[in-house]
Amino acid sequence: MINPPPMSMPRPPRRPADPEAPVVSPSLRTQFSDLRATLRLVWSSSPGHTTALLLLSLLSAFLPAASLYATKLLIDAVGQATTGRLAAAGGYPHLVQLLAFQVGVGALLAVLGSFQNTSRELLGDRLQNAITLRILNKAIGLEVEKFEDSQTYDALQNAYQEVGVRPLGVLTQLIALLQAVITLVSIGALMARLGPLVLPLVLLAGIPGVIIQNKFGTESYRMLRRRTQDARVQNYLGSVLTSDSLVKEVRLFHFEPYLIGRWQEYYLRFRAQLVPLVRRRNGWTLAASLLSAVLVGLATLGVLARAARGEITVGDFSLFALGISQVQGQFSSLLTGVSGIYQNLLYIRNLFEFLELPARDLDAGEEWAGPIETIEFQDVGFRYPLTTRDVLKGLSFTVRRGQALALVGENGAGKTTAIKLLTRLFQPSSGRILLNGQDAARFSARSVQAEMSIIFQDFGQYQMSARDNVVLGHVAQAEPEAEGEGGAEVERAAERSGAAEFVEGLPQGYDTMLGRMFSGGRQLSGGQWQKVALARLYYRKASVLVFDEPTAALDAAAEFETVSRLREQAGERITVIISHRFSTVRLADKIVVLDDGRVAESGSHAELLALNGRYATLFRLQASGYGD
Numbered sequence: 001m002i003n004p005p006p007m008s009m010p011r012p013p014r015r016p017a018d019p020e021a022p023v024v025s026p027s028l029r030t031q032f033s034d035l036r037a038t039l040r041l042v043w044s045s046s047p048g049h050t051t052a053l054l055l056l057s058l059l060s061a062f063l064p065a066a067s068l069y070a071t072k073l074l075i076d077a078v079g080q081a082t083t084g085r086l087a088a089a090g091g092y093p094h095l096v097q098l099l100a101f102q103v104g105v106g107a108l109l110a111v112l113g114s115f116q117n118t119s120r121e122l123l124g125d126r127l128q129n130a131i132t133l134r135i136l137n138k139a140i141g142l143e144v145e146k147f148e149d150s151q152t153y154d155a156l157q158n159a160y161q162e163v164g165v166r167p168l169g170v171l172t173q174l175i176a177l178l179q180a181v182i183t184l185v186s187i188g189a190l191m192a193r194l195g196p197l198v199l200p201l202v203l204l205a206g207i208p209g210v211i212i213q214n215k216f217g218t219e220s221y222r223m224l225r226r227r228t229q230d231a232r233v234q235n236y237l238g239s240v241l242t243s244d245s246l247v248k249e250v251r252l253f254h255f256e257p258y259l260i261g262r263w264q265e266y267y268l269r270f271r272a273q274l275v276p277l278v279r280r281r282n283g284w285t286l287a288a289s290l291l292s293a294v295l296v297g298l299a300t301l302g303v304l305a306r307a308a309r310g311e312i313t314v315g316d317f318s319l320f321a322l323g324i325s326q327v328q329g330q331f332s333s334l335l336t337g338v339s340g341i342y343q344n345l346l347y348i349r350n351l352f353e354f355l356e357l358p359a360r361d362l363d364a365g366e367e368w369a370g371p372i373e374t375i376e377f378q379d380v381g382f383r384y385p386l387t388t389r390d391v392l393k394g395l396s397f398t399v400r401r402g403q404a405l406a407l408v409g410e411n412g413a414g415k416t417t418a419i420k421l422l423t424r425l426f427q428p429s430s431g432r433i434l435l436n437g438q439d440a441a442r443f444s445a446r447s448v449q450a451e452m453s454i455i456f457q458d459f460g461q462y463q464m465s466a467r468d469n470v471v472l473g474h475v476a477q478a479e480p481e482a483e484g485e486g487g488a489e490v491e492r493a494a495e496r497s498g499a500a501e502f503v504e505g506l507p508q509g510y511d512t513m514l515g516r517m518f519s520g521g522r523q524l525s526g527g528q529w530q531k532v533a534l535a536r537l538y539y540r541k542a543s544v545l546v547f548d549e550p551t552a553a554l555d556a557a558a559e560f561e562t563v564s565r566l567r568e569q570a571g572e573r574i575t576v577i578i579s580h581r582f583s584t585v586r587l588a589d590k591i592v593v594l595d596d597g598r599v600a601e602s603g604s605h606a607e608l609l610a611l612n613g614r615y616a617t618l619f620r621l622q623a624s625g626y627g628d
Contacts, residue, residue, distance in 0.1 A: 026345075026346070026349050030349070031342070031345050034345050034348055034349055034352055035170065035341070035345060037352065038167050038170045038171075038345070038348055039170070039171065039174075041127070041130065041131070041167055042123070042127055042167055042168065042170070042171045044130070045123070045126045045127040045129075045130040045131075046122070046123050046126040046127070049119045049120075049122050049123035049126065050123060050171070052115070052119040053116060053119040053120055053123060053171070053172075053175065054175055056112050056115050056116045056119065057116060057175040057176075057178070057179055058175075058178060058179065058182070059112055060109060060112045060113065060116065060179065061178065061179040061180075061181075061182035061183050061186075062182060062183075062186060063105055063108060063109045063112070064109075064183050064186075064187060064326050064330075065183060065186030065187045065189075065190060066105045066186075067102065067105045067106060067109065068187060068190060068319055068322055068323055068326065069190060069319070070098065070101045070102035070105055071102060071315075071318060071319070071322060072190075072313075072315035072316065072318060072319040073098050073101075073315065074095070074098040074099060074102055074315075075314055075315040075318045076313050076314065076315035077094060077095055077098055078095070079313065079314045079315070120168070120172065123168065123171075124165075124168045127167055127168055131167065131351070134355060135156070135159050135160065135351075135354065135355070138354065138355050138357070138359060139156065141359035141360060141361070141362070142357060142359055142360070143358075143359075143360050143426075144420065144425040144426060146357065150229065150232075152357070153232060154228045154229055154232065155350070155353055155354040155357065156354060157228060157231075157232060158225075158228055158350035158351075158353070158354065159350055159351045159353075159354035159355070166344045166347045166348045166351070167344075167348060167351075169340065169344045170341055170344045170345065170348065173337045173340045173341050173344065174337070174341065176333050176337045177333075177334060177337040177338070177341075179330075179333070180330040180331070180333040180334040180337065181334065183326070183330045184327065184330045184331060184334065187323055187326055187327055187330070188327070190319060190323065191319065191320060191323050191327065193316070194302075194306065194312060194316060194319075194320050197298075197299070197302055198299045198302055198320065201295050201296070201298055201299035201302075202295070202296060202299050202323075202324055202327045202331075203327065203331050204295050205291075205292040205293075205295035205296045205299075206292065206327075206331040207331075208287070208288035208291050208292060209285065209288045209289065209292060210339060211288070212281070212284045212285050212288050213339065214339035214342070214343070215284075216277065216280070216281040216284070217339065217340075217343045218342075218343060218346070219277060220277065221343060221346045221347060223273050223274070223277060225350075227270055227273075230266050230269060230270065231266075231270075233266060234263055234266040234267065237259050237262055237263045237266075238263060240259055241256060241259055241260070241263075244516050244523075296324060299324075300320075300324075360445070361444075362444060362445045362446040362449075363444045363445075363446050363447075364444055365441075365442055365443050365444040365445075365447075366442050366443045366444065366447075367443070367444060367447045368435070368443040368444070368447040368448045368450070368451065369447075371401070371451060371543035371573075372401075372435050372436060372448075372451050372452075372543045372544050372574060373400065373401045373436050373543075373574075374398065374399070374400045374401065374434070374435070374436055374437065374574075375398070375399050375422065375433070375434070375435060375544070375574060375576075376397075376398040376433070376434040376437075377395050377396050377397050377398075377418075377421075377422075377431070377433055378396055378431050378432045378433070378434060379394045379395070379396055379430070379431040379432075380392055380394070380395040380396070380418075380421060380428045380430070380431035380432070380433060381393055381394060381395070381428065381429050381430035381431055381597075382414075382417055382421060382426060382428055382429045382430075382597075383429045390429070390597060391414050391417045391597050392414045392417055392418060392421070392428075392597045392598075393596075393597045393598050394431070394598060394599075395414070395418060395431070395594075395597070395598070395599060396431075396599060397590075397592050397599065397602060399574055399576065399590065400574070401543070401572055401573065401574055402571075402572045402573070402574075403574065403575070403589045403590060404575040404576075404577060404587055404588040404589050404590075405574075405575070405576050405577070405588055405589070405590050405591075405592065406576075406577045406578070406579065406584075406585045406587075406588035406590070406591045406592070407419075407576070407577070407578045407592050407594060408578075408579075408580075408585055408591055408592070408593050408594070408615060408618070409593055409594035409595055409600075410595075413594040413595055413596065413597065414594050414596075414597040415548075415578045415594055416456075416457070416548060416578065417597075418594070419454070419456075419546055419548055419576065419578060421433060422452075422546065422576065423449060423452050423454060423546065424440065424445040424448050424449055425445075427441070435448065450542075451542050451543045451544055452542050452543075452544040452545075452546060453473060453537045453538070453540035453542035453544070453545055453546070454537065454545075454546035454547075454548065455530075455533045455534055455536070455537045455546070455547055455548060455550055456548045457548045457549040457578075459529070459530065459533035460472075460533070461514070461515060461524075461529050462514070462515075463513070463514065463515035463516075463517040463518060463521065464513065464514065465508075465510065465511050465512060465513055465514065466494075466499075466503045466506065466509070466510045466511070466512055466514055466532065467487065467490055467510040467511060469514060469532050469533075469535075469536060470490045470493055470494060470499075470510075470532065470535045470536050470539050471487070471490060471539065472536055473493075473535075473536035473537060473538075473539040473540040474539055474540040474541065487510075489539060490510060490535075490539065491510075492538075493535040493536070493538040493539035494510075494532075494535045496534075496535070496538045496565055496568075497531045497532070497533075497534035497535035497537075497538055497565070498531045498534070498565065499528070499531040499532050499534070499535045502524075502528055502531075503532070506522055507520075507522070514529075514532070530550075534550065542573070543573050543574065544573065544574045544575075544576070545573055545574070545575045545576070546575075546576045546577075547566065547575070547576070547577045547578065547579070548578045549578060549579055549580065550566065550577070550579065550584065566584075566587060575588075580622075581622075582618075582619050582622055582623070585605070586605045588604075588605070589604065590602065590603070590604065591603060591604065591605060591608055591615065593608070593613075593614050593615045595614060600613070600614050601613050601614055601615055
């Protein structure tokens with residue numbers, strides 16, 4: 001099974017209001033739809049391996065009956081030999097022919113089985129790759145706000161859990177159904193002459209076990225489905241205890257016992273559901289096994305009665321003895337195939353639920369071309385889905401080419417949300433955002449984002465080489481530089497951000513792996529990581545630069561150096577800055593002060609100080625922290 005791709009450490013999700021709420025099974029129509037979709041998915045991943053697996057399996061279905069019949073003939077012939085009657089039937093050569101027939105059937109069964117396993121394994125690999133790609137492509141198409149909802153993480157985790165075996169399991173179980181029918185009919189025809197009740201009794205003996213397996217398989221699915229969020233919380237707690245970035249704080253505050261205690265609580269909650277389920281399942285399985293033994297005993301009693309009357313041969317009895325396991329196995333395969341397909345479809349519904357999440361086509365709309373000259377927010381409002389609080393309320397401002405705009409306000413004022421709207425990660429709930437006087441909603445998000453470069457406060461620390469960390473800002477631009485020692489543009493971007501001074505001193509320079517996840521990686525300080533992120537921003541040729549707390553991880557000297565570079569690099573581009581540090585904010589031509597999602601004040605630094613309002617109060621509070 002493939003594990004979900006590593007994500008930045010998520011917040012522990014909220015528990016659902018009713019974690020014990022029943023899981024509703026999908027309708028019959030939905031299950032048939034999922035079955036068709038699953039088979040299409042399997043076929044599209046590898047038509048050749050799918051066809052080979054089907055044909056080989058159907059050929060193999062006839063061989064168990066042939067093997068049983070060969071054994072019966074050989075035993076009868078041996079019986080004749082012991083009584084001196086073999087000469088009339090062909091003598092010793094006849095025994096050799098029957099043995100060759102039996103061995104040949106067994107060899108053919110082994111050959112077909114080997115090819116089946118090869119086709120199944122290769123098909124499984126192709127299918128796993130195809131499904132993983134679909135999940136990843138779906139994930140990159142989801143709205144950004146979806147990833148701020150714990151249900152999205154639940155759906156993603158459930159989808160990844162079904163990558164490996166479920167879709168292939170549906171196909172193999174369908175094939176097993178066809179195999180079982182063919183094998184049962186062929187073996188049943190051989191056993192029918194042993195008595196009218198023999199085959200029905202043997203078939204009935206397999207039914208109780210299948211019923212129990214189906215009942216408790218469904219219960220297990222529902223229990224695991226209810227536990228999805230608990231499992232994520234438990235995994236999160238475990239990741240906190242093993243995180244390289246959190247280990248210092250965990251050790252210093254010594255809350256390992258608390259985290260382990262919480263981790264154990266989730267396990268005990270799961271254990272409390274698992275124990276009664278296992279006990280009931282094993283109790284019913286025992287009862288089913290006993291009933292099956294009684295039914296097989298009755299069938300055997302009937303065959304023994306016919307043997308006592310001389311109505312069947314020794315070979316016939318061997319056919320019955322060997323055929324019992326074959327018939328029960330195939331009949332169980334028939335019944336468990338149906339229930340197994342049902343259970344697999346329950347789990348596969350998790351995959352399809354994720355793939356059915358509404359996605360946003362980032363390429364939908366007109367293609368934006370050329371630099372962005374002006375950005376205007378017109379009475380913009382925003383509310384997160386499934387919430388009642390407006391994060392932004394009537395936000396209006398304008399910034400033009402060559403200007404720097406700063407957004408200021410306390411935490412929760414709506415600054416970062418405004419940036420997400422500006423960069424087309426979110427869509428406004430009300431109002432409009434105009435780019436060069438045109439409604440941004442007309443244009444594809446991807447083409448507008450191509451003109452923007454941004455560093456977020458929670459910027460990415462990618463466990464890749466230093467060069468890769470920079471060129472991720474514009475991957476297409478990096479292709480011509482692939483053979484260079486870091487590339488001239490990469491080096492220029494690193495120089496602008498201040499990252500070059502330490503990257504060039506790394507063991508392999510720009511080819512050095514960053515972070516501790518992989519062998520040979522070098523961990524950077526928070527300020528160094530931020531300079532690498534700034535290099536990524538500068539590497540992208542964009543007409544709009546967005547800085548969300550660009551100096552948060554820097555010391556005073558590095559902050560002064562970075563702010564100076566910001567002034568130099570802004571040039572004729574639009575610059576938007578979010579910062580709590582007024583030494584950074586002061587470089588802006590226009591400052592917008594947000595309070596509870598609204599514009600409280602706007603103007604230059606000098607104008608806002610003269611206004612003696614909210615901005616002036618915040619500025620003096622921060623300035624006083626540097627005084628005596």
